[in-house]
Amino acid sequence: MPEEKKLFKVTIDNITVEVEPGTTILNAARKIGGEVAPPAMCYYSKLQGSGGKCRTCLVEVAAGSTADPRPMPKLVASCRTNVMDGMVVKNITSEKVLDARAGVVEFLLINHPLDCPICDQAGECHLQDLSYEHGKEGTRYDFKRRTFEKHTLGPYIQLHMTRCILCYRCVFTADQLTEKRVHGVLDRGDHAEIATYIEKSLDNDFIGNVIDVCPVGALTDKTFRFKNRVWFTKPVDAHRNCSKCCGRTQLWLRGDEVLRVTARKDEWGEIQNTPEGKTGWICNECRFEKKHLSDWTIEGPSLINRHSVIAQGHYVGVQKPREVFSKLMHGQKPKLLMDIHTVSEVNKPNIDLSALPGPATSEVFDSKE
């Protein structure tokens, strides 16, 4: 019999779970799921050394362990603090945590441009979700917001530094996924920026993944920029045989057009693992060059969390209103339809416009044919 590993019991928001030693509080909370899992803007389980920076995941440790039940004096970053046996953690049950977290959200937003209406990330932006779920209404900041010069990062990747929250994920990605990192953090404090030292394009087979790890719209896909709002596109899981990467992707379609290719994401917004247990990073070729349906084998519609705005586009089992025009027009397909009966005698006897349904209501969609 294999030796049984001793598991640690940890209680988060009054729910107890057992996890392996070495698990962080955040990952233990993710096992419970739902609201108990603290929001994470910088931690990325697939990137070594990430986390600890944004401070959105702060939690209160009410008891350190069974052996030493003293509380921890300060809130701790749950993404970088390991559980101990018998630890008691308070996340949403702690006033202190909620207060500090609202503070962090406010800090992250004071210099953010809030340009969601023109930002490609809108709809799948973690900062939007974070502020919606943990922020306060309004702002107390009435100064000019910080802006940055735009940097060119080559033909595929757009860096919009003004939106960056300095999570360092893209830096870790380049460090850990590519042979040579050419971008990083320059300067410091509130004027620190992600950049290449001298204008340089990021070109490396896997560098496109920085777009997927970026929680905000600071790094976006140039081949998709301004093409469509994500919630109007239709995500499907697809794959192809790729010699460089796992080839497992998500295509974002409009009709038969492949507008965008990304890696597949899990419920925490991180890139999914492949069935072999590896992180499903995808290569630049799959991401930027394969924009034809014929390049891909479609597996089917992607599962989208029903709370996501992207889920508002239903594409399976959609109820469409009955189409009556062509019947009414005796098989013709009108380009333009106007009621000119009061001024014209044309077609008067043949076409009965009252057979047209009125404006669509929810009932129209509900009524099954």
Add this chain to the structure above:
Amino acid sequence: MSKKLLLEKAHVEGIRTYDVYRREGGYRSVEKALKTMSPDQITEEVKKSGLRGRGGAGFPTGLKWSFLAKPAGVPRYLVCNSDESEPGTFKDRYLMEFIPHLLVEGLIVSSFALGSNRTFIYIRGEYAWIVDILEQAIEEAKANGWLGKNILGSGFDCEIYVQRGAGAYICGEETALIESLEGKRGNPRIKPPFPAVKGVWDSPTVVNNVETIAAVVPIINIGAEEYLKIGVGKSTGTKLISACGNINKPGVYEIDMTISVEEFIYSDEYCGGIPNGKKLKACIPGGSSVPILPTNLLLKTAKGETRYMNYESLSDGGFATGSMMGSGGFIVFDEDQCVVRHTLTLARFYRHESCGQCSPCREGTGWMEKILKNIEYGKGKMSDIDLLWDIQRKIEGNTICPLGDAAAWPVAAAIRHFRDEFEWHVNNPDECQKRNYGLAHYADPRPLAVPA
């Protein structure tokens, strides 16, 4: 005259050179330690002496040394933190500049105690000329057999290297210092792991302040027993204070922590009083990040007792009515100084020095600076004062490293004790551009807190 242990010989002609330093009794502690003591005995002695870190936090040095992990086959490192960048603090510079061999001597003994064969002095970039002084001292020590292989036949090898920083305040934080020493961007690390387990190049590391290391020399020379007798309570030995601001005699003083704050400011032996017959308004006793105190709380505690220049007395009353010994950067303000303006200056400093890794510090420091600027220039609102309070509260304790606290505390203390002055700025937007609030009631005796 209080007893001097560190600066006693600082003014002997030529003390910077090895020959004079040795003639005056230098390097005796190395002989004693390497020939008659074991590394553990030295650590024990330092523990017994009650020496507390002189960089600011005041953590017991011996205890810190005993935390050092000692896995077999892994090198250990001692790093001397010479990144002295806290505004108002310049004691380490004085020590390194005038009596560099004392630091080298302390480093050899401490390296022996900790088993560090390669020891580093990380010095702030602005102290460029001191690098030469230190390197010369190291050179001389080596030429005379105090460094190198098999020192004094003890089998202990040690080299000391000086590494210059590029002049960032944050690199005084020990893990940022380590990153910078490794040649990386000076970002504080996320702890744990602590340097005692994983420091320089992932090896166990102790980072100590210059003055702390120097203090090891007298501890070994006179023994912990004698060292303990100087000072009071948990404030043992002597402390270097760098005094500046509105005083007659700014400079570095070595005190034995038994004198009162009043004596330190007014006696001729130390600061020599306030120039031009002005009155004392406020003081930051331990470097820019510790709470500022108005005169009435500086000279007497909330209980009405005399405040002394030592760790316990300065922090008596907690942050509500006390301050901290900190790094010993003693900044004095006379009645003509404006607390709002001064707080703005500090806020600007911390904003500029924030590393930018964590959101509360990166964004919060800039925000505070902007609001303070408005208040100082007569554009503030009453609600700004509460907003400032709320911002500092949301930074404090929520950041990766202590810089967040260091930025929050001065703002908190200024509002706590000088709220009237902030309100006066808001209510008198024009007048505050022409004159300062002045002394007001800040030196009036405080009503004693009635025990419940």
